Amino acid sequence: MAHPDGLTCYGRVPEIETKNDFIPAGDIFLRVGRHTGPNRGFGVNHIWAEHEKELAQLGYNTISDVARFVRDIIQPGAPIYCEFNHPGGKHRTTVLKSALGMVILEPREAPVTDSGWIYVVVTAYSKRNPHGVQIGRIV
DSSP states (O other), X not given: OOOTTOOSSSOEEOOEEETTEEEXXXXXXXXXXXXXXXXXXXXXXXXXXXXXHHHHHTTOOSGGGHHHHHHHHSOTTOEEEEETTOTTSSOEEEEEETTTEEEEEEEEEOTTSSSXXXXXXXXXXXXXXXXXXXXXXXX
């Protein structure tokens, strides 16, 4: 899904070493995605299906506004939180902007990128209390 301002990505997670672990650097992308049921899916379609009412209350009135909502949360300097013991078996990375909401990211291998990784937006919503510990900031 194209960035509302025409940028190539929505931001970048820097390389982070923490808790004897390694979070790889990678650009952040929003995909059209799909919604397969309650709390199941990813991307624009999932975000809109799960959070349409709360986004509309914030002035994001159509599915086309989901990209703008994500852009408004993922800003340079936004804190990055990580759940190191997420039940899914992977570290769950969360980007927070306390005034608006938060975005959940998932790392994906991407061999053609500089770091070998990208992050895709799983979901975004107006809740503002992330799980995990702060490990860095968006660049």
